[in-house]
Amino acid sequence: xxxxxxxxxxxxxxxxxxxxxxxxxxxxxxxxxxxxxxxxxxxxxxxxxxxxxxxxxxxxxxxxxxxxxxxxxxxxxxxxxxxxxxxxxxxxxxxxxxxxxxxxxxxxxxxxxx
Amino acid sequence: xxxxxxxxxxxxxxxxxxxxxxxxxxxxxxxxxxxxxxxxxxxxxxxxxxxxxxxxxxxxxxxxxxxxxxxxxxxxxxxxxxxxxxxxxxxxxxxxxxxxxxxxxxxxxxxxx
Numbered sequence: 001x002x003x004x005x006x007x008x009x010x011x012x013x014x015x016x017x018x019x020x021x022x023x024x025x026x027x028x029x030x031x032x033x034x035x036x037x038x039x040x041x042x043x044x045x046x047x048x049x050x051x052x053x054x055x056x057x058x059x060x061x062x063x064x065x066x067x068x069x070x071x072x073x074x075x076x077x078x079x080x081x082x083x084x085x086x087x088x089x090x091x092x093x094x095x096x097x098x099x100x101x102x103x104x105x106x107x108x109x110x111x112x113x114x
Numbered sequence: 115x116x117x118x119x120x121x122x123x124x125x126x127x128x129x130x131x132x133x134x135x136x137x138x139x140x141x142x143x144x145x146x147x148x149x150x151x152x153x154x155x156x157x158x159x160x161x162x163x164x165x166x167x168x169x170x171x172x173x174x175x176x177x178x179x180x181x182x183x184x185x186x187x188x189x190x191x192x193x194x195x196x197x198x199x200x201x202x203x204x205x206x207x208x209x210x211x212x213x214x215x216x217x218x219x220x221x222x223x224x225x226x227x
Contacts, residue, residue, distance in 0.1 A: 043218030098162060100169075100208060101147075102216065104156055
């Protein structure tokens with residue numbers, strides 16, 4: 001039962017354009033969501049998070065949007081840079097079962113070309 | 115500030131053997147979690163330790179165990195290794211305050227032959 005889904009395994013974008021990565025979840029009890037970036041041979045790196053009480057959070061070039069009614073979140077990267085090329089994972093947790101117990105999506109590989 | 119350190123980076127073991135992986139969290143982080151990453155199942159939660167106590171556990175068999183020491187360093191152990199245990203094992207640490215993000219190490223790549 002895949003509770004967190006990233007339906008696009010890959011995405012290609014040109015440098016300077018916007019990258020939009022999508023994530024859907026099925027468990028309405030999730031109340032905290034995160035995005036991680038992963039380079040080969042490295043562990044995931046935390047990018048940005050959002051609590052279920054918000055619908056948007058920004059950090060520099062990265063913005064996460066949360067649509068609770070649709071159980072959908074997205075990560076926007078503007079402008080995209082070649083160094084952003086990596087695998088992006090969305091993750092979700094429930095406060096009452098421990099926010100360290102993250103449920104991850106399967107990842108989307110982003111390729112930003114010059 | 116040093117990140118999460120995992121040792122060793124690579125391990126090759128034979129079926130039936132056991133293995134111990136080590137994790138040193140970021141200084142000041144007292145929560146340590148372990149995850150398994152495989153191509154088929156993605157990243158899956160194994161367990162979480164806080165103040166030397168297992169506070170949360172995922173859906174893995176009892177062959178997977180862990181512990182945490184008083185300095186917050188953690189080890190995980192897998193006994194009676196199976197071919198399917200081949201994976202990248204990731205350790206993550208965090209503050210104990212609500213919704214503190216997990217910071218991951220670079221993992222230990224375990225290959226079981």
